[in-house]
Amino acid sequence: MNPSIGKGSMSTASSSVAWKAADVVPEQFPAGLRVLVVDDDPTCLVILEKMLRTCLYEVTKCNRAEIALSLLRENKNGFDIVISDVHMPDMDGFKLLERIGLEMDLPVIMMSADDGKNVVMKGVTHGACDYLIKPVRIEALRNIWQHVVRKRKNEWKDVEQSGSVEDGDRQQKPSEDVDYSSSANEGNWKSSKKRKDEEEDAEERDDTSTLKKPRVVWSVELHQQFVAAVNQLGIDKAVPKKILELMNVPGLTRENVASHLQKYRLYLRRLSGVSQHQNGLNNSFMSPQEAPFGPMSSLGGLDLQTLGVSCQLPAQSLATLQAAGLGRSTTKSGIQMPLVDQRNIFSFENPKLRFGEGQQQHLSNSKPINLLHGIPTTMEPKQLATLHQSAQSLGSLNMQVNAHGGQSSSLLMQMAQPQSRGQILNESTGSHVPRHPSSIGQPIMSNGIAGGVIGRNGISDNGRGTGYNQVPPTSSMLSFPMNHTTELTVNSFPLGSTPGISSVASKGSFHEEVSSEMKGSTGFLASYDIFNDLHQHKTQDWELQNVGLHFDASQNANPIQGNLEVSPSVLVHQGYSSSQRNGQNRNASPLGRGMFSGLDGTEQRNTQNAGQHLNNNLLIDNSVRVKAERIPDASSQTTLFPEHFGQEDLMSALLKQQQGGIEPAETEFDFDGYSMDNIPV
């Protein structure tokens, strides 16, 4: 064995790098693909192992999901793909799927003897990259490598898109990344190589490893480290290289830091000059619909994180919100997740949404629904209205959430209307989500709408009755699509989610997915986990979904409420994970969205639980809140959207609402107050 396999791989890496760049698969590939098989049935496990070995894959078998997770966690880059059974005694296969997606972002194939449409659909929505029906034939296993390549490819593309700043670098020195990955993976590779005892294998593995750009998940902790480093250096002087040094996180590349920094900067700008820069920001963020979500997503993700983090930092205005919302979120994730009870977000409509199996539950449920109250529903009434509209389309999810999501809804609403949607989202999240909305407005709008719509739908279903649900969320949401992914992450999600969202609204089940997605996002910072679920389910919508989800989360004030908080992180995660999962979505990475959603979610969540909260929350989240009554004036937050929404009365109403005075009828739907109808669906 070549002791310096690692190094050797490096050099090989350069060739592999080249390979990577060219997206060419090394010759030995897919042989040596590292597969983890999880199934509680020993007979099946043995058979699968043999089949995979016959395909020349490297197999690790495992009969318990928990063991699988710990294996994956210990060897972050030790596996290329996971195959898991659906029905397992200790943990549901879909749950495992979510977790893997969130934490490791590996492609996961589900399998089961159950070929019912619902189950297969569940696999799709949870983000599985494939679904095999048992008994599995070897032919079905021969081609699983395609999922690995696809995911990496998308990841790569995503990275390229998001790391615009670093693009040059990236291209110039893919090897650098590779090296990073290599160094990060070296340990794994080396050990795996040793096992193989073949340099060739090692190289091949190396290649595959390098080919696979490890996705960086900006967890709350990581983001906090990042922020600390930035603050230490001074925001003006903070350059990726120095930040990277300060952070001293192995495996993190300068490129990762650079793109994250970019998002962070945008986020900060949004915070400070929400209104003014909105457009500007929006443009930058949102760039035209075409703008790949990728960048956005990355931003989104970042934003969320940033938001989450930033929320904590500055947040005077947010403080209230944060306190309220975060209380929950922090508890949960420690991140300031705004109310993101992801669950709530998703569950906004129905408990079914619960995407994350109650992950969010804890977040949101316990916490004060009115998280949003504190949050300045800066969303101006107009904005809220917009949100409403969007929310409506979404399905009034937001509306429901009204209570907390006042802002969020507004955001969502906004989303629908490309204007400040993002803001709305921000608003709701107020505390959490950097209210970039202003800038994001546009982008967010789309997303927001989606989200809002979803939210709306969700909400309406809940019974708020705003009736917005009718609004074809999808349409509005779709319009926004992801382009905006810019800040509002939420936005982006809605877009994606639109498909989901619309369905969500009407179909609680969909919400689940959306919510799950949203949940992730809403959780902003916190819950990547939530994302797991989210991503999964919609590959493309993933981004949309995230957005949508966020909205929903906030909007829906899902009972779970926990969702929102999660979103930010989730979003980010989603962005990434989705890419992996779906391999495609990455671009859209609702990260940004996530953030928003998270906020919204939190806000919303509150609303859901309590009609009263609605006022507060709804206002924040949902544009629907437009009702102004609700819009809790999260003082700082609300200002975010002021421009976009322009609905002064709405804003004020929202602000006033804070406490649950929400006019149940109106506020709930959030849309009522505002012409949801206007939402360009």
Add this chain to the structure above:
Amino acid sequence: MERNQMHRQVSVMRQSLFDQGYLDEQFIQLEELQDDANPNFVEEVVTLYYRDSSRLILSIDQALERNPLDFNKLDTYMHQFKGSSTSIGAKKVKAECTQFREYCKAGNGEGCMRTFQQVKKEYTILKRKLEAYFQQARQVGPSETACRPRN
């Protein structure tokens, strides 16, 4: 000659298992996985199956004695059992399992119990047949088995 005879005997045995519907295509998949590195792969898997599934059978039996019957639990157990049986190609066993699950969904306790008796019966018959088959196949010799004609 005798070898050939034995070999033919093994072939016939094997073929009848398919013809009579005891085994299906999946069994062939297992056979194809068998190679020089794992010359007794199929037998090993079948042994593993019988060992593992016996506890499932026990669980189901116990569950069927409960009153009232927990159909969800029964269905879950049976789902697992069916999955295993399917993976080795136990065709008749699988068919009975499917029937059992139908009764579970319908909440038909009587039907479940009756069907489960069938499940156990098929399960046992197959076990005996396979044991005999493997024994013969081993006698013929690994090289022979490796050359077994595939259907």
